[in-house]
Amino acid sequence: MDNTITKELASNIKFNNVNITDRFFGYYQNLIINQVIPYQWKVLNDELEGVEKSSAIKNFKIAAKEIEGNFYGFIFQDSDVYKWLEAVAYSLHLKENKELERCADEVIDLIGRAQQDDGYLHTYFIIERPDMKFKDLWECHELYCAGHFFEAATAYYNATRKEKVIEIAKKLADCIYNNFGVEEGKIKGYDGHEEVELGLMSLYSVTKEKRYLDLAKFFIDERGQSPHFFEVEWEARGKTSYWNGWNPCESPNASKDFISCIGAEYNQTHKPVREQDEAVGHAVRVVYMLCGMIDVARESKDNSLLEACQKLWNNIVNQKMYITGAIGSTHVGEAFTGNYDLPNDSLYGETCASIGLAMAAKRMLNTEINSKYSDVIEKEIYNGIISGIAMDGKSFFYVNPLEVYPKNHTNPVLEQVKVERQKWYPCACCPPNVARFLLNIGDYIYSSNNDTVYIHQYIANNSRLNIGESFVNIEMKCDLLKSQEIEIKIGGSDLENKNIALRIPSWSSGHSVKIFNNEADYEIINGYIYLRNIPKNDISIYLSFNSELKVIKANKRVRYDAGKVAITYGPLVYCTEEIDNGDMLYNLLFKDSKNFEREAFTHNDLELFKIIVDGYREIDNDDSLYHENNVTLENEKITLVPYHYWGNRGVGEMQVWLRIK
Numbered sequence: 001m002d003n004t005i006t007k008e009l010a011s012n013i014k015f016n017n018v019n020i021t022d023r024f025f026g027y028y029q030n031l032i033i034n035q036v037i038p039y040q041w042k043v044l045n046d047e048l049e050g051v052e053k054s055s056a057i058k059n060f061k062i063a064a065k066e067i068e069g070n071f072y073g074f075i076f077q078d079s080d081v082y083k084w085l086e087a088v089a090y091s092l093h094l095k096e097n098k099e100l101e102r103c104a105d106e107v108i109d110l111i112g113r114a115q116q117d118d119g120y121l122h123t124y125f126i127i128e129r130p131d132m133k134f135k136d137l138w139e140c141h142e143l144y145c146a147g148h149f150f151e152a153a154t155a156y157y158n159a160t161r162k163e164k165v166i167e168i169a170k171k172l173a174d175c176i177y178n179n180f181g182v183e184e185g186k187i188k189g190y191d192g193h194e195e196v197e198l199g200l201m202s203l204y205s206v207t208k209e210k211r212y213l214d215l216a217k218f219f220i221d222e223r224g225q226s227p228h229f230f231e232v233e234w235e236a237r238g239k240t241s242y243w244n245g246w247n248p249c250e251s252p253n254a255s256k257d258f259i260s261c262i263g264a265e266y267n268q269t270h271k272p273v274r275e276q277d278e279a280v281g282h283a284v285r286v287v288y289m290l291c292g293m294i295d296v297a298r299e300s301k302d303n304s305l306l307e308a309c310q311k312l313w314n315n316i317v318n319q320k321m322y323i324t325g326a327i328g329s330t331h332v333g334e335a336f337t338g339n340y341d342l343p344n345d346s347l348y349g350e351t352c353a354s355i356g357l358a359m360a361a362k363r364m365l366n367t368e369i370n371s372k373y374s375d376v377i378e379k380e381i382y383n384g385i386i387s388g389i390a391m392d393g394k395s396f397f398y399v400n401p402l403e404v405y406p407k408n409h410t411n412p413v414l415e416q417v418k419v420e421r422q423k424w425y426p427c428a429c430c431p432p433n434v435a436r437f438l439l440n441i442g443d444y445i446y447s448s449n450n451d452t453v454y455i456h457q458y459i460a461n462n463s464r465l466n467i468g469e470s471f472v473n474i475e476m477k478c479d480l481l482k483s484q485e486i487e488i489k490i491g492g493s494d495l496e497n498k499n500i501a502l503r504i505p506s507w508s509s510g511h512s513v514k515i516f517n518n519e520a521d522y523e524i525i526n527g528y529i530y531l532r533n534i535p536k537n538d539i540s541i542y543l544s545f546n547s548e549l550k551v552i553k554a555n556k557r558v559r560y561d562a563g564k565v566a567i568t569y570g571p572l573v574y575c576t577e578e579i580d581n582g583d584m585l586y587n588l589l590f591k592d593s594k595n596f597e598r599e600a601f602t603h604n605d606l607e608l609f610k611i612i613v614d615g616y617r618e619i620d621n622d623d624s625l626y627h628e629n630n631v632t633l634e635n636e637k638i639t640l641v642p643y644h645y646w647g648n649r650g651v652g653e654m655q656v657w658l659r660i661k
Helices: 023-044 056-063 078-094 098-114 123-127 142-160 164-179 196-207 210-222 229-236 258-262 283-300 303-319 351-365 371-384 430-439
Strands: 018-020 446-448 452-455 461-467 470-477 485-492 499-503 511-515 523-525 528-531 538-545 549-552 564-569 572-577 588-603 606-619 632-642 658-660
Touching (some): 023 430, 056 123, 078 098, 142 196, 196 210, 196 283, 229 258, 283 303, 452 470, 499 538, 511 528, 588 632
Parallel strands (some): 452 499
Antiparallel strands (some): 461 470, 470 485, 485 538
């Protein structure tokens, strides 16, 4: 990788300029607009029976002194409102809704009324402990919540051009700036859960206030420095913990060293960020930190910080990422474990972590146009993220396993793995995160610089994009789930000396490119087809990729997948379910893919495709616990469905990896 940061790096095309027409993602966007946003609004207001109580809106009303009461919920409950607001912002671009916009404006007004005169905003501390503001950053997520508000404010301003939300955000950002930094009297620290850094960079993108860039850079550079900020903070507040008043170093077997007690790796504070070369600790925190690092590195042209980003990226995707894009192998700390430690049934694979990795991939892509980043985005959007939401929009996965055997869920190791999607969660970070991400999917399709439009994802859309000072209109027609034929119509006032770059997906075994009906001249660089010096202002590009069923083997170091394979077709990872194949899926063996069938089926009016392959079922009539090996194999057709689809037809077994004969 060339780590030199230049002015010609690509920038994302804002969602305002991209109109999704894609059959698949259009389904999910309509689902979120029509079902999920109203559903989540009711949840935030405690209006649904049989759903975990939220009280998030009520907390703001109490903080604004409009009603009496105590704070309820997790200490980061405010962020659920902010992510809902961000999803609303994207939905208003896609579909005008005056009533929803009025509701969002009222929420923004409420947030403004809850905000303190000095700009401080966090309902728990306003309501319960005003004396403890910014005194327990290790645990209490004040800056995390602020970061999500900055993202929401930026999105809402971009969608509506209403400035009130930006003014509230600036007031909060200035409060943080006035309290944190290297100057005398300021707090020389950072949040336990990274998010404020990328939120500040989002706010900087619309305000161009350099102090927000400087503040984000301060948080990143300060992280992991010595003396350890969380230890200093802990001693200053009397060596107590927010969660239960527990002193982490007072248990009989605990080390008396505070850093050992809390596990500095959990918060990525074990080293300065530029020295970190392995992803450790809480997976969502790692990728959110990575997003902030990339934003700051790019904007400040900090090559050493970008090099640190590359090291973390390489470790995650080459040694710690599941085939579906899931990350975070254990529920203990919702964390990464060792390299190649990728269990299938007990993994955590939080939906938010997949979203965070896609966000980081988008940012890496803007520092270096390379298909390895856009391939990860594609893996996430078709598999790791979309599995987190049911096809009716009314239930969600927090944890995304690659293998489920419901009869074993009396095992406490699997307690966190749900065999069916849940209506809501007490810690509800994932459902609103999925909503805001999928409504913003247009942000992941294109980027551009002064002379090139880059097409990263093949999602049907109509868009108006800028190339330097020029503008082009693009109409992309495609449906990757049905076929790999893509038509791209480009028109503009000035395409002379302009270029189009088209990603070659990693799943493609070949491709062809035509402009009108003529074979195009092109060159391939880092997995992108570059069409140079477009000859006309209005052209049609016909792009075709070869897709075939692929039988995937894991690295030999992944012991959980030894002797097993996974099936993919195009961008989709496939899995087996009990409803199609009977129980004891672990007794199925894959034979070969020579005679596979691909069949269409419909669920909730969305056409999907199943795959049927030749295989065997292991037959063992001896029911004793242990016995001599006398099994036989019977021929059996094995049916696989897209991984993101599993769990939409009731409770049953599921597995991605199949044994092979």
